[in-house]
Amino acid sequence: MSGPYAAGMNDSEVVNPARFLGRADAYAAARPGYPAALGAWLRDAGLLTGRVADIGAGTGRFTALLLDMGASVAAVEPNPEMRAHLEDHLSAAVRAGQLTVHAGTSEATGLADGSVDLITAAQAAHWFDPARTVPEFRRVLRPGGRVLLVWNDWRAVDSMFNRAYGEVVRQHAGDDPLRTRVLDDELPLHLPGGFERLTFTHRHPLSREGLTALASSVSYLPNQNDPAYPALRGDLNAIFDSHQSGGLVALDYQTQVFLGSVE
Template identity: 65%
Template sequence: MSRVILALLGVILLAVVALALLWLLGQVMVGVGAFVVGTAAVLSRLLWFLIVTGVLSGLVYFVASAWRPAARIATPGVPSGVRLDTAATAFAVPAPAGGPAQSTAQGRPPEHAAPVSAAPAAAPAGPAADHPARFDGRAGVYAAARPGYPEDLGTWLEEAGLLDAPVADIGAGTGLFTRLLLASGATVQAVEPNPDMRAQLLTALADAVQAGRLTVHGGTSEATGLADAAVGLITAAQAAHWFDPEPTVAEFRRVLRPGGRVLLVWNDWRGVERPFNRAYGEAIRPFLAAGTPDVATRVPEDRLPALLPGGFERREFTHEVTLTRERLHALAASVSYLPGPDDAGYPAMTRALDDVFDIYALRDSVTFGYRTHAFLGSVEEPVT
């Protein structure tokens, strides 16, 4: 009898254990279900949050994008007394004139020097065609911000003996290339038509003037004011694409000594493949004077044979310039086809420049790359 009772108790205990296990399994399943449901709820809320955030971010970006270009595309100002079509013509590489062009003044190009040469035949006459006047009031920022020239170029000229005789630097501007000539041992006669530029040059290089190594006076490529056979080398840095070839070549032949040479130089940032160079070009694009064409390089390749009819050789040099935020502003302000500090478009342009500066600046400065193109040749017709 006792065995039967014990067997019954064993069956009851097994049943209780089985029921307990079933209850426990049910609780686990309920917990898992609650976890799954809770997780799904959290994920659902997270998904809605992402959707709402994305929509709001898109709206903010759209509003910001619609607002900022309106400031950047503000009409760039043009120096007083300069028509927009004249500024555009000055930036473009002028085609050779079909006949004697009206003499204006010669000097620096709009990008790195004061344009002071004869204008293309299509350029308007009168004050609007007075290219040097476009740089009135910009000589200070020009002298402070524009790049110099690589020392290797001066070394080449010195070692070739081209600086042994006096040198005429035509369109000398504020003296950026004149400095290189003097540092390489040359005696220089600087010719520059813009009074503000000449004043900057005289102030910066007063020691050379006092030492008798430098003289400075007004003049153009067509009328330098130099004596016959006065120099052994004529240089023109950032200026020669403004020269009217026929009268310029005649004048150069007059002032050069027998066997004298001509050196034409362009300092160009466009052909240098650097991220900041590209970013700078895009930043200033909306502020170019109306009608200003886009060019890949400042070098007027097609005009070189007319300017150097006796043939020429080509050298290239590379160098870098470090720009602070302030110097970057000044560099753009010194360019004739961009807004100057007194123009309505200047604040928007500086904001655009600040945007790219903040992206590329390293230790509060950016590096701007330049390629210097030098053409050494003769104005004497080749003997056949």
């Protein structure tokens, strides 16, 4: 496979990566990371002792957490711009042999049979087709391997700035932003062997430029080339001015974690 749009891929494999073309810089600059407590839990639970495949790795936010906890990681990402960010940001781990980077999707990872002990997908599994992804995960996992699905969700936290940001999103979203969450009744399709759920919380401070970049990184909001973007930026500036303290605002996130099996 030469890249994320190679012949033979289905429509979801082509369209979903394409939704983020031109957004990689903003994504790398402004998306939140993941709580250190989540990384410590993964390490202490012994889930990082084998090889980990991080699917839909994006610019490497979650990959970096895995590496910091000592994991050996294969990062799989279809978007070439995001993959380039990941390779550049985590180049030391690549040189050290702790990280390999692959062009692929959840339905066609390009990884060898039985080559990983844990599959992770952070802020990505809502794009996966479970009918094609689950067999691929079964193929690449070793016996007893697990799957970890993770989402940072600002909608799950009620704070003044979260409410203000949510109102801007509702005014400018081109489609329903809630579609970017796998709801509880859909999780059995992704984790048919059952799962457990954990939650963590963390705060993501943002400058004015960071808030604009965060919105620009979201697939359902206008990007900088969209005629609707100036109106979005004006509304973001307005809520920033109303809520900033010391030149920063903060979105509060609940990190939702689902650890399960595809067997």
